[in-house]
Amino acid sequence: MINVAIDGPAGAGKSTISKGAAKELGFIYVDTGALYRTIALSAVRNGIIDDKDAVIKMLESIDVKLGFENGTQCVYLNGEEVSAYIRTPEISMGASKVSAIPKVREFLLDLQRDIAKNNNVIMDGRDIGTVVLPKAECKIFLTASAECRAQRRYKELIEKGENVKYEDVLSDVNERDYNDSHREIAPLKPSEESVIADTSELTLDESIALIVKIIKEHM
Ligand code: DC
Numbered sequence: 411m412i413n414v415a416i417d418g419p420a421g422a423g424k425s426t427i428s429k430g431a432a433k434e435l436g437f438i439y440v441d442t443g444a445l446y447r448t449i450a451l452s453a454v455r456n457g458i459i460d461d462k463d464a465v466i467k468m469l470e471s472i473d474v475k476l477g478f479e480n481g482t483q484c485v486y487l488n489g490e491e492v493s494a495y496i497r498t499p500e501i502s503m504g505a506s507k508v509s510a511i512p513k514v515r516e517f518l519l520d521l522q523r524d525i526a527k528n529n530n531v532i533m534d535g536r537d538i539g540t541v542v543l544p545k546a547e548c549k550i551f552l553t554a555s556a557e558c559r560a561q562r563r564y565k566e567l568i569e570k571g572e573n574v575k576y577e578d579v580l581s582d583v584n585e586r587d588y589n590d591s592h593r594e595i596a597p598l599k600p601s602e603e604s605v606i607a608d609t610s611e612l613t614l615d616e617s618i619a620l621i622v623k624i625i626k627e628h629m
Contacts, residue, residue: 421559450504
């Protein structure tokens with residue numbers, strides 16, 4: 411099986427680029443952030459998102475599964491397909507909280523590794539090359555400048571009709587980068603073997619072509 415690990419900061423286009431590359435190569439695309447979001451959804455529904463011990467206790471009684479329908483990933487919480495409920499700002503914030511709990515990361519480890527054992531995958535996250543799939547054939551650290559990621563995010567928000575200032579979006583991006591790369595557990599950083607791919611100056615198609623080329627060089 412070919413395992414490709416794609417890590418990098420929020421807003422670098424990991425999921426869109428990984429999805430495009432997976433389609434071209436016939437690989438399964440695994441979005442691991444969705445798993446942390448599913449745990450967060452369960453914690454929010456139970457009203458315990460800010461109670462670390464209760465979240466850890468909750469892990470004993472929940473069932474999280476990944477499925478694939480027509481190549482699209484779905485996540486299941488206790489058998490319920492919850493993909494439609496995990497993309498809200500509340501759940502993004504919650505996912506960031508639960509992902510800092512070591513027991514939560516441990517809980518999701520086997521699930522991620524099992525998929526990679528049985529399939530050709532492109533798996534995206536923050537610690538895939540460093541922790542989840544340290545033996546991946548190909549490791550890519552996908553990034554773009556903070557200004558560029560902030561600019562993309564700013565454009566998205568303006569298009570949604572939200573009233574935001576570019577400077578505020580940029581300072582959010584910088585703050586999140588700092589938090590992600592300085593947390594104690596599984597901090598965001600390239601592994602030693604990672605190929606660094608900077609998409610600041612690339613279009614989406616160019617970014618996908620670059621990733622596909624890097625993967626083919628490692629197959
Ligand atoms: O990629 P995303 O925005 O869907 O991720 C949601 C949250 O989960 C984000 O705060 C980072 C965290 N995460 C993580 O810690 N490790 C991963 N492998 C994937 C996501």
